[in-house]
Amino acid sequence: MKKTLLALAVLTAAGSANAGINLYDANGVKVDLSGVAEVQLYDGFEKHGDSTIRIDDGDLVLHATVAVSDNLNVVSGTAFKYEDRDLQNYELWTGFSGEFGTITIGRQLLISDDSGIGKDYELGAGQIDFAQTEGDRVAKYVYDNGTFYTAVSHEMDTDHSTTITDGRVGFRTGGLDVRVYGYDGKRIGLKGLVDSGSDANGNPIIIPGKAGEDISGYNLEAEYAMGAINLAASFGQVKYQAADTKVTQKNIDLYEINGSYTIDKTTLALGYVRGEDKVDNGNVINNVYANVTQQLHSNVRAYVELGYSDDKKDELEDFGYVAGLEVKF
Template sequence: MKKTLLALAVLAAGSAQAGVNLYDSEGVLVDVAGAAEVQYFQGYSANSDAAFRLDDGDLAFSTTVPVSNNLNAVAAMAFKFEDAGQSEAGVKNDELWVGFQGDFGTFTFGRQYLIADDSGIGKDIELGGDGIDFVQAQGDQTIKYVFDNGQFYAGVSALLKETNPKGNADETKIIDGRLGARFGDLDARVYLYSGDDVSSDKFDIFKNAKGEKQPVDIDGAQLEAEYIMGAYAFAASFGQVDYELAADTSKKVEADTAALAGSYTMDKTTFALGYTYWSPESSAMTVEDANVFYGNVTQQLHSNVKVYGEIGYSDVDDAEFGYVAGMEVSF
């Protein structure tokens, strides 16, 4: 799942290493971070055409305020700018939260991303195929706790309650977590996810007669490991997710996914290769397995500017040959 701008600007709130420091006085910090990314993109979808794509536009503000010697108050708000061709076009406030931070870790409350949003080890830019998909990893009624002492780290988050759209009376509830450890150059972790009445149209059997999303119960886990050896980096993962229609438990899909990826960095250039395997099974429908291979190269023109190119292949029937070229500028 895609990393958010929060990774740049906030969750280690108070760090001014990423973004721009707007204010720093008597321990009070205010930072801003942003990114703009545009691509020329051809995906795997059959009969699709290559076109410019406004892939990413983010703007985030964060603050850290010392309350005592061992306690800080933290807060953030973030906005994302969606391509006009997407379902949620325009500007959306996707983060608005407050919390506390200290030696005990960080507690945050409000509109934010769940722990599961950080899952995934792929080194793809856009063409990595279907990997682990927990469907929903963000919400307004969210509480999150993260802890990291350098070697061991953990986190848990919960979407306490969210009313589904289209007048559906069911309420979405999600709890997820992560437990990980670092041993030298090895980083290993496991993610767990459980969601009730999550709106999903990922598979046709989860849509109603009008083609609208219906509540689905989702349970899954993902095991990940990354190893760095000088200029080389290697990563592997295996995950399983079960999707079950809340109103009809006979309609369900069990999906296994695995991924391998590696990269080599030479000066300011990084080369990466990867493979993703996705295998869903269902007694109610036929779903095709997918094997996806990709390769890319990224050139870091500046610490805040990169350009890249990627090609990809999927063995799904009628899949197009994928390619993308893009540029990202961040601050």
């Protein structure tokens, strides 16, 4: 029972590093520490960009599970990222887990942060962009019985300006995993009133800030694992509207198909992405990526990736490459 409950609790921290070190496990209290460091040699699609050393990921995660009865655990987590020199706390949540699932509240990732089937490291055109997939005031529910799984989360700012509701429903059987994500965000990026200093008489100048965007969409995903082979496909749509005028700024369809093949500790992956903006004959992107990953240890992997994109509207380079080393604990 406790193992099942702990597994449910870990689901709330999707996107964080995998738990690696048990710090304490006694008297019904279990505390785990995990982290990840990832550094790359990177040359992306940026026009006239040069190769550079790039810090891609740096995380430190702490999870705690406290058994208050045979059927109920209290769970909590905090996580820090330090890709830049500034340390940022991006998770700080508490909640309950049991056979009913896991309920958490606080600063955490939204359900839509898990969306996407991409097997690329950096040079895929990207998954459906829901713009904001984390928040400081998030309530989240996750349920997974191994075959059927579902989840929902809701973010609301202090002044009730930006609101986001998203969710997921999925089903697994054999090697097949099918799920759909939905997303509905209001006034994302709202800045409110902006203080622009004072006029000649010393009176404050207050002007309207960015009104934000209303963003809604979905992503349908399917994966099939057959021994060493993994195949995946997805189709998503997302619409961006100005929150004040309701004018549609972007209306994007995104298709992806990819596959991978694992030989011992080596994985070969290949993927194709097509993005179409249907507003005013908007941009069309065709993108192909391929990579090789070598699992040097259960906690260490090295990889090399090549990518091609014909995104001419943004005047990007056609080719890019990246080589990286990721270490987890």
